[in-house]
Amino acid sequence: MSAMIQLNHLQKHFKFSKGLISTDKRVVKAVDDISFSVEKGEIVGLVGESGSGKTTLARVVLSLSKMTGGDVLIDGVDLAKATRKDMDKLHRDIAVVFQDPASNLNPRQTVESSIMRPMIIHGVPRAEARKKAGEVLDMVKMDRRYLDSYPHQLSGGQLQRIAIARALALSPKIMILDEPTSALDVSVQAQILNLLLDLQEEMGLTYLIITHDLNVIKYISDKIAVMYLGKLVEFGPTEEVAEHPKHPYTKGLMDAAPILDPRLRGRKKEIMQGDAGSLINMGAGCRFAPRCRYAGPECRERDPEPVTVGEDHQVACFHPLEI
Ligand SMILES: Nc1ncnc2c1ncn2[C@@H]1O[C@H](COP(=O)(O)OP(=O)(O)OP(=O)(O)O)[C@@H](O)[C@H]1O
Ligand SMILES: [Mg+2]
Known part of the structure; x- marks a missing residue:
């Protein structure tokens, strides 16, 4: 297997000062030293x-936003060193679907024009783009008569299919899906997830799917990456992470989710205390320490580095759980 997305110590800090002449500089460490990869x-x-x-x-991976540290490699190409030609290829190879179906499409354009637009931008001849628009509509199992519709004439589920x-x-290799089903009701959510799974299988696509819905993740993903205040706290195979979470935060998240899997219903629950803290000007130590009942003095002094706890399973915690 080869990595389609590889993040090495990725960092994205936002710096801003309170006023024009203020020297009070604030830093939001939105992504802080994150490493993991998504295989083909x-x-x-x-x-x-x-x-x-x-x-x-996701925005950094999509090169919509510049990283402030670390590297991103997409199918072996280093984003920081990519030539224009590389970038053009990357833009074809990675596609994105956002949460809000309406924001994905222009309200004044027909479905056909919306689907054709990225192809036209990439120099696909109009006739070919039109033909492909019909084909991709078939792929998402929608009737071609919707090509002439406008977004306001369609339901949320239909818009998300489009x-x-x-x-x-553009026949991408990688899809980044940012909360693709959160705005939909549960029955439509399941249809869209199944569609995504079918497409993935048929076309051998690679997905990075973002959601705060753990049941969605458990249903669809091979691996789970858990973030807490800009840090990757746990990464590993879905079953491992869902059934044997090693990080107290992961366990708290899993226990907070409504449990659909009957095998897990009897498990002792970990209730997280307090609010997620602030990302602004954080001090030393583990970011989860203020909410963690296992935290010792070392957790408040030093940031735990990720350690391997199983095959492809890493946790950034001084006191990984024994579950
Ligand atoms: N352009 C920006 N300038 C300053 N801060 C930003 C900017 N974009 C994001 N942030 C901050 O970075 C942090 C992470 O935001 P982000 O949108 O990535 O979170 P998220 O995990 O996607 O949340 P959600 O589940 O609500 O979508 C937030 O504190 C946010 O305020
Ligand atoms: Mg978000």
Whole structure:
């Protein structure tokens, strides 16, 4: 297997001062020293509470936002060293679908024009783009008569299918899906997830799927990456991480999610205390320490480095749980 997305010590800090002449500089460490990779054909789910840095990480991978440290390699190409030609290829190879179906599409354009647009931008001749628009609509199992529709004439689930169709138009290798089903009701969510799974299998795609819904992640992904305030606290195979979480935060997250799997219902629950802290000007030590009941003095002094606790399973904690 080869890594389609490889993050090495990735960092994205936002710096801003309180006023124009203020010397009070603030730093938001939205993504802080994160390393993991997504192998070819794999589905990795990225979870974490609101504000933990998931979208920021995705934006850096999509080169919509510049990293402030570390490296991102996409299919072996280092983003920082990519030539224009490399970037052009990367933009074809990586597609994105956002949460809000409406924001994925232009309200004044027909479905056909919306799907054709990225192809036209990449120099695909109009006739070919039109043909492909019909084909990708077939792939997301929508009738071609919707090509002439406008977004306001469609339901949330249909809009999300079209957003996925548009993402497929340039035959990408990688799809980044940022909360692709959060705005949909549960029955439609399941249809979209199944569609994504079918497409992944048929086309051997690689997915990085972001959500705060653990049941979605457990259903769809091969591996889970858990973020907490800009840090990757745990990464590993889905079953391992879901059933034997090693980080107290992961366990807290798993226990907070409604349990759909009957095998896990009897398990003792870990209830997390307090709010997720602030990302601004954080001190030393583990970011989860203020909420962690296992935290000792070392956790408040030093940041735990990720350690390997199983095959492809890493945890950044001085006191990994024995579950
Ligand atoms: N352009 C920016 N300038 C300054 N701070 C930013 C910027 N973009 C994001 N942030 C901050 O980075 C942190 C992470 O935000 P991000 O949107 O990545 O979180 P998230 O995990 O995607 O949350 P959600 O689940 O709510 O979508 C937040 O504290 C946010 O305020
Ligand atoms: Mg987000």
